[in-house]
Amino acid sequence: MEEKQIHTIATVYDPQAVEAKWYKFWEDNRLFHAEVNRGQAPYSIVIPPPNVTGQLHMGHALDNTLQDILIRFKRLQGYNTLWMPGTDHAGIATQIKVEEVLAEEGQTRYDLGRDVFIKRVWEWKARYGSRIINQLKRLGASCDWERERFTMDEGCSAAVREVFVTLYEQGLIYQGNRITNWCPRCHTALSDIEVEHEEKPGHLYHVRYPVAGADGEYVTVATTRPETILGDSGVAVHPEDVRYRHLAGKYLILPMLGRRLPIVADDYVDPAFGTGAVKITPAHDPNDFDMGLRHKLPEIVVINPDGTMAADTGKYAGMDRYECRKALLNDLKDQGYLVKIDEHNHAVGHCQRCSTVIEPLVSKQWFVKMEPLAKPAVAAVTEGRTQFVPDRFTKIYSNWLDNIRDWCISRQIWWGHRIPAWYCACGEVTVSRSDIHACPQCGGAVEQDPDVLDTWFSSALWPFSTMGWPEETAELKQFYPTSVLVTGYDIIFFWVARMMMMGLKFQQEIPFRHVFIHGLVRDSQGRKMSKSLGNGIDPLEVIEKYGADTLRFMLITGNTPGNDMRFYWERVESSRNFANKIWNASRFVLMNLEGFDPDFSPDPKAFTTADRWILSRYNTTVAEVTGNLERFELGEAARTVYEFIWDEFCDWYIELAKGRLYNKADAASRQVAQYVLQYVLGNTLKLLHPFMPFITEDIWQSLPQQGISIMTAGWPQAQPELASAPDEQLMSVIMETIKAVRNMRAEVNVHPGKKSEVILKIAAGDLKGQIEANLGYIKTLAAAEPVSLLADNGTTPENAMTAVISGVEIYLPLKGLIDIGKETARLNKELDNLDKEVARIAGKLNNPGFTAKAPAAVIEKEKAKQAEYLEKQTAVRERLEYITRL
Template sequence: MKKQISDRYEPTSVEPKWISRWEERKSFLPDSNASPSFTISLPPPNVTGSLHIGHALNHTVQDIITRIERKKGKATLWIPGMDHAGIATQMVVERELAKEGKKRSDFTREEFERKIWEWKEHSGGMIQNQQRLLGESVDWSRQRFTMDEGLSKAVVKVFRSLYDEGLIYRGERIINWCPKTLTAISDLEVEYRETKGKLYHLRYPIVGKPGEYAIVATTRPETLFGDVAIAAHPDDERYKKFQGAQAILPLTDRTIPILFDSFVDKEFGSGLVKITPAHDANDFEAGQRLGLKPLLVMNPDATLNEHAGKYAGLGRFVARKKIVEDLEAAGLIEKIEDHVHSVGHNSRGGEIIEPYLSLQWFCKMTSLAELAMEAVRSGETEFVPKLWEKTFFEWMNNIRDWCVSRQLWWGHRIPAYHCKNCGHTEVSESSVSACPRCGSEKVEQDPDVLDTWFSSQLWPFSTLGWPEKTPDFEKFYPTQVLVTGFDIIFFWVARMIMMGKKFTGKSPFAKVIIHGLVRDKEGKKFSKSVGNVVDPLDMMTKYGTDSFRFFLAATLPEARDVLFDESRLDGYRSFCNKIWNSSRFILMNLDEEFRKEDPETLNASDLEPMDQWILHKFDETLSKYEKAYSKFLFFEMASEIYEFVWGDFCDWYIELVKPRIYGKLGPRSREIAQQVLSDVLVRALGLLHPFMPFLTEEIYEAFGDGEFLTRTPFPKSYNVSAENEGVIKTNILQEAVKQIRVQRTENGVPLDKKCKAVLKSGNPLVAASVKDFEVSILQLARLESIQVEENYSAEKTDSVGAFRFGEVILPLAGMIDFEKEKARLEKDLQKAKQEEEKLSSKLENPNFLAKANPDVVEKEKEKLRLLKEKTDSIRKAMEKLS
């Protein structure tokens, strides 16, 4: 047995060692002999990405689950991989080319794709090395990439199947268009920002009625050339006079009809709306219903086209300014108001998104959404917390067709082939060189690629070899758990359920664990522009990875965001040091010939009360830990093991057992203490390991059996009852000492003064406990003496406090200066009252309540509650002294 560890814990030397050893020993491969299987598919980070604080939280939670299930004896597989990230990756490579004075158009499509693969080989995948630094126990031998051959095969098969069923089609619809990257983008990639703008109320002259106008408000005057009608609500009495009328489109000689339709909100604005089907999603649907032909007035780069007359060629914002000037000059503006509204931006480049009519590929979602909803309704897939199911159903019930095509060169190319001769389109899983309808060889593959989310929706089963019935697919699908943030329930989670049900007949996961976002300590979202971004690697370097991981888990409340407060990391670093130092103490005090035994094999009569107590406290912790895990309450799990290790084991048991360890109570007592200390430590390390893999693995190695902690079984219970006499006696000791310490503090008894204590109780176990633990009680509570009396009559100057087994009484006469202590308490009371008043005022301020994050408000309320408890405690202490 290696019995020594260094005198201090150094994460920078320990962590790299275990990253290498785990991989060398293939520690994270599923055990082929184990059953049942347990699978998690890691949400694939972008190939362009690096580890951010959200990844750190998400991956830590998954690793905790994976390490627990592996220790529970299951064939546990955590599948890693990366997403090809179409737009992001293409942008990165184009930026690299720009440094050389080159652009994409200087290359053929095939040449550009090779450039991206070269970049991916040399620079992509940085995040995977960072995942290793975080200690993620994924099976690296099974890592996948969404552009792998096998995954690409699955993508083409799914596209072809959906197309053959009529669920994928090509048509003109409104999409999110980025004029900078010149591609459609997904809803997820649109970031809506509150923007200060203008609301322009335009006058549309009524044909044949000089001086009469239809007043229509718009935030985008540059789109007016695409107006094809004005609409009012059928019940709006103000505009019935316009029945059958035409209006003149400002700055043109074109006329448009005034129509009536119930989609118009007559209470909004003037009650009249302009219909611009080619540049607004709602207008497009209205135009379809009313039989109006869309008119596109912008080029792909957001310059106005020939339909804009003299404004053609101008950028949309330059054109807006010029158009407004000309409208004012023509007397066609009723008024202009300041207006704050939500404007969509490309989350990757910041460009303002244009709602744009475009010929794209779409997927019909209604029937697929029903498959997903049925999986959740039936309980096949469950959201944790369950409240997210409501959000899921709201999105599914209002789902729209999905634009799956992107105008990029990087990604899965759409497997559709267009014949230039007869116009036929053939969708095929293999390359098409001749038109199957007319035989012409003038066939070209569709230039577009699929939305990145199209391939990632297949992730849980494509990574396991589907569409082939591979051994991995048969053994590890469906997966058991998905861990993700709430922000992609619709864009990814729902689609994975749809595709899993559609193509395998099974939902891809049994549970979806939804966690909040990580925000700064004020509740603000992390943002480079705000300057509050935290780099996880910096935190891991500064405090150690285990401290960082434990912090993330311990501060992850159910269904709420994590508020990142760096100051708390120092406390968890101290926790790591506490574990290390306590383990070192135990190892240093094991005999050379020591061989660890299971305490359950020891004679019960050999176990002293404190031994029985710590075994029971471990059982109690294990039970609470498992109960919290069954609900995926990671903060409760962290809290339970933290309290046990730091409090029960280190601060109480180790202190109580030291006289035995030092041989003061004989060799057999020392031997039993060694066995209990070492075994409880190892079992506690087993519970800590999922949270703190590096520290625990390093300590466990010191016991020298050659096995890695990550592969050892999950800790088991000692089965020591709370009714055990030794447990009760030690509880009495602990509660009495705690109460004495509280009374000493409340009454200002200096630490260097030993006082007397009386336990007033008729419970015979109280006397038995004091007899067994008298030396420990005197030492831990800094007492001169302690006695047990059933009928003790307290003096006026005595301090009296209740504990579960009676009363604890401290005679204070001669111990403190009463007047001096009253003065100190008065000063403390005034200070506490001032803080309480200040905090109350803050919480009564409607501006603070309106702007602050709910978590921050709750935090302030908790501070106020604790302050009130403090002032009450001070008042009670003053009353005693009076």
């Protein structure tokens, strides 16, 4: 393969000039695509499909950055990699979007009719559906876009139909009247994930129910939704509650409507909560629905699908549910049934799409029996076939599946996979893999079920439907089960668990070997980002200003599996500074590779102590980064490569190598330094590439490397022969010595250009000889001249600053180094200014007028300043005392 030539890079790193160029290069060369290769170990990830209505937010940015890091890492390791991309049709969300467009035109979907409306949705999808895909490309996501899927494309639709019919044939899908979340605005049932619960201030209304046949005796119940009183069909007490034993077998009278309500005993009731008596409204509360089934109580629907009161609610019929609440409370008060109203905070469910308060309603829906599907899904995790990272989510997952309810899969909307069930007037219901036009029983006309499937139904098939199932494709054989699923903890139940169940049912195999759980990206105050708070950060704005690499590295540093993270602009700046550090260091290396021979391989004996040290540290970094990535400790891997690049390669080795690079008279030493610089830089860029793909590609292309792209250049391997603990220990002492000298010079304000004498006292014989052989490093990087070693019986110098590190005493003679008079005057002036600042802040903080009115954040800021000034004050005083003694 042709060797790449060395090129210089621009003076300043400009991410906008780099990122678009290299992403196009990767796509043009099909570097994200991998054909099935049965002789190559597979590694696959299916993307959590973003909604076609979606726009990139910080959660997407984090989730897809994590996936991209893993896929780029494994691609570099030589795996047959597949990152399967795609989007979700997002039934309710997309339908709302299109209905909003129609509303602007003065129309509704009913004006268009189902077929024309669906055509309009497809047109909307064609126009806007690729927006989030293009935004993911801006982030650097290296998905195999040639394989992009959509939950309603032809192949996924065939998979959905096959799964529905198979489950129906096996008795695992059924129709029934059960309680569901209902949105009065969207007019559809909702899954639990489509309901957002908000803690809100409310009230607890205490109402008397007269005991039938017992004049003047009442049972008081409490409710947060008094309008549902009209749907009560019983009252429950705990079987061991002695307060109500005498009422066993008796009835209560429902206020306002006069209906007789049986008193039943049920363990669900908590005797310690409220009055210990609970009203049962089976048609309007999921827990009441279960109690109603246990006690064979009627389900009385008193709230219509549009949120108005039903016809059999007497004078309240037709009222909005909240109007009914007010009217009913007034009537209850007037007739002496309302005992009291308490303040009460409680979680209120809202439709995720339109923010309307949801209403639990009994309605006829399609359901999946979950228990038979859940047991294998629990076993797969318990047995370790699928592992959660971190492991603590295993218990959360298993507990939910152990107590799972049947899944309502029908939605009363038009956009989505239409339920493949047809009805005939003869009563026949036909579920079919292909559309039918006549009743197979009587030959009469049939009508297809108007409902569509819950969006999560098609998403549950994603790991195998995207690979061509129900066809037995080469992709399915090679890449299923997938290697890892990367997702947030908020959809473990609604997506992860369902994929597990469907994968085990239809593939007889787990859908993924690991489930890598990440947390949420919160704002700097720890709050969830939301439109209502106005605290969201647009990832695209960050990319526009700082570049995708900066955003990616900010999101990954400090990130730990399963934990939330906070967004700080200071961390964005820090990541940008890191990118600039890499760029400047690389530019320096490239500028000093003149005459470099790519075929040169140095004799290890030619390596200096600094060479052996950096190669050993590089080798350790390779092992640590690789190990952390394999364990999904991506944040730790990023920290490791960051510290190696910034602290060791840039701040130390490059500085240590400069003398050899500039000394063209010693060509051999210069050539070795060039070799080490380009070797370490080129391979370290590979370690960094999964985290910061654009800048690493741009720099790598300018180095004398082989191959078309850093993406395919091969992951660095740890080499035991490079490890050198003695050289690491020696360089550690030398670097600590240099830092100590620099600190002492700074303390007494020595001008950077002025050389200072340094005397070292070293007790250990071996260390003494080693440091003596490497005094050049101390001279160069500590501005020290001369540097001498004190004899074993030598006298320590007078009027010298001292520092002690492991095995070395360091002396910095001050005679002639500083003007003690001038330095004393400078320090006294600095101390005077600090004294004034300390007094000013103390006055502020001791002023009740300030502390009473100032925000807490302002007070804390002043306290932090005070602590900083006090620390500086102490340091300056100590310096003055020291100089005074000289």
